[in-house]
Amino acid sequence: MLIGEVARRSGVSARMLRHYESFGLVRPSGRTGSGYREYSAQDVRRIFHIESLRSLGLSLREIGRALDDPGFTPSALVTDLIRRTQDRIAAETELLTRLRRIDAADPTGWEDVLRVVVLLRALGSQHADDRQRAALSSADGLPVPVGALVEAVLHETDPNVAGALRWALAHSGGGGPELLADGLAAPAPGVRRRAVQALAELPGGAATAHLRDALEDPAPEVRGHAALALGPRGAAEALPVLVEMIVAGTNDTDAADALGELASDTATAERIAAGLVDRLAHETAEADARGRLTQALAGIPGATASRALEELSHDQDRAVALTAGYLLQLREAR
Numbered sequence: 001m002l003i004g005e006v007a008r009r010s011g012v013s014a015r016m017l018r019h020y021e022s023f024g025l026v027r028p029s030g031r032t033g034s035g036y037r038e039y040s041a042q043d044v045r046r047i048f049h050i051e052s053l054r055s056l057g058l059s060l061r062e063i064g065r066a067l068d069d070p071g072f073t074p075s076a077l078v079t080d081l082i083r084r085t086q087d088r089i090a091a092e093t094e095l096l097t098r099l100r101r102i103d104a105a106d107p108t109g110w111e112d113v114l115r116v117v118v119l120l121r122a123l124g125s126q127h128a129d130d131r132q133r134a135a136l137s138s139a140d141g142l143p144v145p146v147g148a149l150v151e152a153v154l155h156e157t158d159p160n161v162a163g164a165l166r167w168a169l170a171h172s173g174g175g176g177p178e179l180l181a182d183g184l185a186a187p188a189p190g191v192r193r194r195a196v197q198a199l200a201e202l203p204g205g206a207a208t209a210h211l212r213d214a215l216e217d218p219a220p221e222v223r224g225h226a227a228l229a230l231g232p233r234g235a236a237e238a239l240p241v242l243v244e245m246i247v248a249g250t251n252d253t254d255a256a257d258a259l260g261e262l263a264s265d266t267a268t269a270e271r272i273a274a275g276l277v278d279r280l281a282h283e284t285a286e287a288d289a290r291g292r293l294t295q296a297l298a299g300i301p302g303a304t305a306s307r308a309l310e311e312l313s314h315d316q317d318r319a320v321a322l323t324a325g326y327l328l329q330l331r332e333a334r
Contacts, residue, residue: 006039101145128158135164146172150179153198170201177206189219200229231258247289260299273304298327
């Protein structure tokens with residue numbers, strides 16, 4: 001077959017076929033009397049092999065080795081191709097994310113685009129001061145893309161920068177709760193905890209709903225942060241977690257305060273008091289835990305808490321009895 005016929009049947013242009021020939025990948029088996037290239041069936045098969053290998057991302061040099069080197073092992077090359085492809089996908093994904101964040105900032109001109117680019121770079125800086133300044137830049141009227149803020153919040157370990165990022169996210173104008181919800185599914189407990197801490201500073205029902213979901217988290221620290229945030233929001237679902245925190249001595253003072261905020265109506269106050277009394281009666285409750293549970297009753301109004309403190313004032317554990325008696329005096333004085 002002449003070059004034009006090969007090009008028509010293979011879909012490879014005559015120019016590319018000549019390029020392959022100049023590179024030594026394929027050589028016509030013969031020439032016509034007029035000097036035209038003439039390709040055999042084996043030559044055409046080789047062309048299809050070349051095209052197949054090109055579709056995998058191989059360079060022409062690698063294709064030549066694959067076709068002509070008897071000692072060539074494809075497994076090593078395929079492994080390298082996988083790595084290169086993954087790197088390329090990661091780079092393209094990062095670029096796409098950056099472009100979406102620039103678009104979300106709704107720039108009106110190239111000056112705005114450049115300012116957002118500078119902000120995004122600062123948020124990814126290795127220096128905490130740069131990241132903090134970028135987070136606080138919204139105070140100067142420069143909008144920070146919400147997606148970039150959420151990503152930064154979920155991965156920030158410096159407490160000062162994290163606080164600035166959460167502040168910026170709370171003033172970003174919306175979209176944060178849904179993006180932070182993805183962080184609640186992260187495999188690392190630290191990421192999930194940071195998602196909860198950020199949600200705690202966002203108002204609205206969406207943030208509250210995601211905080212309720214976090215009460216089922218397998219990590220106690222994540223559940224605890226969610227429960228502490230839900231107390232002031234009046235979410236009674238946080239009650240069991242708050243009681244467990246008091247028993248365990250984990251942020252027990254904050255947990256007791258949250259229970260006090262939850263006890264805003266008679267029914268809830270009685271339920272909370274009953275829960276604390278139930279844990280006090282638990283056979284495995286240690287002396288320190290019983291003392292913390294007794295102190296927690298101080299912030300719970302109602303008859304059940306008062307009766308429990310009266311009984312505890314005669315407790316066999318002297319420390320518990322003294323604490324309960326003192327708390328009763330305070331209640332009577334109010």
